[in-house]
Amino acid sequence: MFRDRLDAAEHLAERLSHLKGSNPLVLAIPRGGVPMGRYLADALEGELDVVLVRKLRAPGNPEFAIGAISEDGTMKLDEAASHYPQAAIEREAEQQRKLLQQRRERYNPVRPPIAPEGRTVVIVDDGSATGATMEAALKTLQGRAEHLIAALGVASTSAVDRLAAVADEVVCLEVPPRFMAVGQFYVDFGQVEEAEVMELLEE
Numbered sequence: 001m002f003r004d005r006l007d008a009a010e011h012l013a014e015r016l017s018h019l020k021g022s023n024p025l026v027l028a029i030p031r032g033g034v035p036m037g038r039y040l041a042d043a044l045e046g047e048l049d050v051v052l053v054r055k056l057r058a059p060g061n062p063e064f065a066i067g068a069i070s071e072d073g074t075m076k077l078d079e080a081a082s083h084y085p086q087a088a089i090e091r092e093a094e095q096q097r098k099l100l101q102q103r104r105e106r107y108n109p110v111r112p113p114i115a116p117e118g119r120t121v122v123i124v125d126d127g128s129a130t131g132a133t134m135e136a137a138l139k140t141l142q143g144r145a146e147h148l149i150a151a152l153g154v155a156s157t158s159a160v161d162r163l164a165a166v167a168d169e170v171v172c173l174e175v176p177p178r179f180m181a182v183g184q185f186y187v188d189f190g191q192v193e194e195a196e197v198m199e200l201l202e203e
Contacts (some may be wrong), residue, residue, distance in 0.1 A: 008153030069135035127182030131159030
Protein backbone atom coordinates (compact mmCIF):
# COMPACT_ATOMS: atom_id res chain seq x y z
CA MET A 1 0.00 0.00 0.00
CA PHE A 2 2.91 2.36 0.82
CA ARG A 3 6.48 2.09 -0.42
CA ASP A 4 7.82 3.15 2.98
CA ARG A 5 7.15 5.61 5.79
CA LEU A 6 8.22 8.61 3.72
CA ASP A 7 5.72 7.65 1.02
CA ALA A 8 2.98 7.71 3.66
CA ALA A 9 4.30 11.02 5.01
CA GLU A 10 4.08 12.61 1.56
CA HIS A 11 0.41 11.67 1.31
CA LEU A 12 -0.26 12.92 4.84
CA ALA A 13 1.41 16.23 3.98
CA GLU A 14 -1.00 16.61 1.04
CA ARG A 15 -3.99 15.94 3.29
CA LEU A 16 -2.70 18.45 5.86
CA SER A 17 -1.48 21.10 3.40
CA HIS A 18 -4.01 23.61 4.77
CA LEU A 19 -1.84 23.84 7.90
CA LYS A 20 1.12 25.25 5.99
CA GLY A 21 1.94 28.73 7.21
CA SER A 22 0.26 28.26 10.61
CA ASN A 23 3.44 26.94 12.29
CA PRO A 24 1.96 23.63 13.46
CA LEU A 25 3.75 21.53 16.08
CA VAL A 26 4.33 18.00 14.79
CA LEU A 27 4.79 15.45 17.57
CA ALA A 28 6.08 12.10 16.37
CA ILE A 29 5.73 8.84 18.25
CA PRO A 30 9.20 7.21 18.32
CA ARG A 31 10.56 5.49 16.65
CA GLY A 32 8.59 4.72 13.51
CA GLY A 33 6.74 8.02 13.52
CA VAL A 34 9.85 10.20 13.63
CA PRO A 35 10.90 10.00 9.93
CA MET A 36 7.30 10.82 9.02
CA GLY A 37 7.22 13.65 11.54
CA ARG A 38 10.41 15.15 10.15
CA TYR A 39 8.94 15.19 6.65
CA LEU A 40 5.62 16.65 7.82
CA ALA A 41 7.24 19.38 9.89
CA ASP A 42 9.37 20.46 6.93
CA ALA A 43 6.52 20.25 4.40
CA LEU A 44 4.12 22.19 6.64
CA GLU A 45 6.76 24.69 7.80
CA GLY A 46 6.25 23.68 11.41
CA GLU A 47 8.32 22.38 14.31
CA LEU A 48 9.15 18.78 15.19
CA ASP A 49 9.24 17.18 18.62
CA VAL A 50 8.45 13.76 20.03
CA VAL A 51 5.66 12.58 22.31
CA LEU A 52 6.81 9.68 24.41
CA VAL A 53 4.49 6.75 24.99
CA ARG A 54 5.01 3.02 25.41
CA LYS A 55 2.78 0.02 24.93
CA LEU A 56 1.96 -2.02 28.01
CA ARG A 57 2.68 -5.69 27.35
CA ALA A 58 0.49 -8.50 28.62
CA PRO A 59 2.13 -10.49 31.45
CA GLY A 60 3.56 -13.66 29.94
CA ASN A 61 2.76 -12.53 26.40
CA PRO A 62 4.96 -9.51 25.50
CA GLU A 63 3.74 -9.44 21.88
CA PHE A 64 0.19 -8.65 23.02
CA ALA A 65 -0.53 -5.02 24.01
CA ILE A 66 -3.07 -4.39 26.76
CA GLY A 67 -2.73 -0.61 26.86
CA ALA A 68 -0.24 2.25 26.77
CA ILE A 69 1.44 4.73 29.09
CA SER A 70 2.89 8.20 28.45
CA GLU A 71 5.83 9.92 30.08
CA ASP A 72 3.59 12.04 32.31
CA GLY A 73 2.08 8.87 33.79
CA THR A 74 -1.16 8.86 31.77
CA MET A 75 -2.15 5.20 31.36
CA LYS A 76 -4.87 3.80 29.14
CA LEU A 77 -5.79 0.14 29.53
CA ASP A 78 -7.68 -1.97 27.01
CA GLU A 79 -10.55 -4.21 28.03
CA ALA A 80 -8.19 -7.19 27.76
CA ALA A 81 -6.19 -5.86 30.72
CA SER A 82 -8.99 -6.96 33.07
CA HIS A 83 -7.91 -10.56 32.51
CA TYR A 84 -4.51 -9.99 34.13
CA PRO A 85 -3.49 -9.40 37.78
CA GLN A 86 -3.33 -5.72 38.73
CA ALA A 87 0.05 -6.19 40.40
CA ALA A 88 1.55 -7.57 37.18
CA ILE A 89 0.17 -4.65 35.19
CA GLU A 90 1.64 -2.17 37.69
CA ARG A 91 5.06 -3.83 37.41
CA GLU A 92 4.90 -3.54 33.62
CA ALA A 93 3.79 0.10 33.87
CA GLU A 94 6.69 0.95 36.18
CA GLN A 95 9.17 -0.71 33.82
CA GLN A 96 7.83 1.26 30.86
CA ARG A 97 7.90 4.52 32.87
CA LYS A 98 11.61 4.01 33.48
CA LEU A 99 12.22 3.38 29.79
CA LEU A 100 10.34 6.57 28.91
CA GLN A 101 12.37 8.55 31.43
CA GLN A 102 15.61 7.19 29.95
CA ARG A 103 14.48 8.06 26.45
CA ARG A 104 13.57 11.64 27.44
CA GLU A 105 16.97 12.05 29.09
CA ARG A 106 18.60 11.02 25.81
CA TYR A 107 16.50 13.42 23.77
CA ASN A 108 16.66 16.44 26.09
CA PRO A 109 20.26 17.37 25.20
CA VAL A 110 19.19 17.43 21.56
CA ARG A 111 16.07 19.53 21.98
CA PRO A 112 14.04 20.27 25.13
CA PRO A 113 10.32 19.53 24.80
CA ILE A 114 8.42 22.20 22.85
CA ALA A 115 5.37 23.63 24.62
CA PRO A 116 2.12 22.83 22.77
CA GLU A 117 -0.04 25.46 24.42
CA GLY A 118 -2.25 27.38 22.01
CA ARG A 119 -0.97 25.60 18.91
CA THR A 120 -2.27 23.21 16.30
CA VAL A 121 -0.63 19.91 17.19
CA VAL A 122 -0.30 16.96 14.82
CA ILE A 123 0.59 13.64 16.45
CA VAL A 124 1.94 11.28 13.81
CA ASP A 125 2.70 7.57 13.66
CA ASP A 126 3.14 5.06 10.86
CA GLY A 127 0.03 3.14 11.89
CA SER A 128 -2.05 1.67 14.68
CA ALA A 129 -3.75 -1.65 15.25
CA THR A 130 -5.56 -0.87 18.51
CA GLY A 131 -5.18 2.91 18.88
CA ALA A 132 -3.91 2.54 22.45
CA THR A 133 -0.52 4.18 21.95
CA MET A 134 -1.87 7.11 19.94
CA GLU A 135 -4.74 7.54 22.39
CA ALA A 136 -2.32 7.81 25.31
CA ALA A 137 -0.33 10.41 23.37
CA LEU A 138 -3.46 12.40 22.54
CA LYS A 139 -4.58 12.42 26.16
CA THR A 140 -1.32 14.07 27.23
CA LEU A 141 -2.16 17.01 24.92
CA GLN A 142 -5.84 17.42 25.74
CA GLY A 143 -6.57 20.83 27.20
CA ARG A 144 -3.19 22.14 26.10
CA ALA A 145 -3.24 22.19 22.30
CA GLU A 146 -5.66 24.51 20.53
CA HIS A 147 -6.41 21.90 17.86
CA LEU A 148 -5.34 18.27 18.16
CA ILE A 149 -4.91 16.07 15.09
CA ALA A 150 -4.08 12.36 14.96
CA ALA A 151 -2.27 11.55 11.70
CA LEU A 152 -1.57 7.96 10.63
CA GLY A 153 -0.63 6.06 7.54
CA VAL A 154 -2.92 3.13 8.28
CA ALA A 155 -5.13 1.96 11.13
CA SER A 156 -7.90 -0.48 11.93
CA THR A 157 -11.50 0.67 11.94
CA SER A 158 -11.71 0.22 15.71
CA ALA A 159 -8.55 2.28 16.22
CA VAL A 160 -9.89 5.17 14.12
CA ASP A 161 -13.18 5.13 16.04
CA ARG A 162 -11.26 5.12 19.32
CA LEU A 163 -9.09 8.06 18.32
CA ALA A 164 -12.03 10.07 17.00
CA ALA A 165 -13.36 10.21 20.55
CA VAL A 166 -10.15 11.87 21.79
CA ALA A 167 -8.75 13.97 18.92
CA ASP A 168 -10.33 17.02 17.32
CA GLU A 169 -9.54 15.46 13.96
CA VAL A 170 -8.27 12.09 12.70
CA VAL A 171 -6.44 11.93 9.38
CA CYS A 172 -5.79 8.31 8.42
CA LEU A 173 -4.79 7.50 4.85
CA GLU A 174 -6.02 3.90 4.80
CA VAL A 175 -8.54 2.05 6.97
CA PRO A 176 -8.54 -1.48 5.51
CA PRO A 177 -11.34 -3.90 6.41
CA ARG A 178 -8.82 -6.68 7.05
CA PHE A 179 -6.12 -5.52 9.42
CA MET A 180 -3.49 -7.81 10.94
CA ALA A 181 -0.45 -5.60 11.51
CA VAL A 182 0.85 -2.16 10.48
CA GLY A 183 3.83 -3.64 8.64
CA GLN A 184 1.68 -5.54 6.15
CA PHE A 185 0.76 -2.23 4.49
CA TYR A 186 4.36 -1.10 3.85
CA VAL A 187 6.70 -2.64 1.29
CA ASP A 188 9.68 -1.40 3.34
CA PHE A 189 8.94 -1.38 7.06
CA GLY A 190 12.47 -1.58 8.43
CA GLN A 191 13.12 -0.70 12.05
CA VAL A 192 14.01 2.93 12.75
CA GLU A 193 17.14 3.03 14.88
CA GLU A 194 17.69 5.36 17.82
CA ALA A 195 20.62 7.04 16.07
CA GLU A 196 18.33 7.99 13.18
CA VAL A 197 15.80 9.49 15.58
CA MET A 198 18.50 11.63 17.19
CA GLU A 199 19.75 12.78 13.78
CA LEU A 200 16.25 13.70 12.59
CA LEU A 201 15.58 15.72 15.74
CA GLU A 202 18.86 17.57 15.32
CA GLU A 203 18.08 18.69 11.76
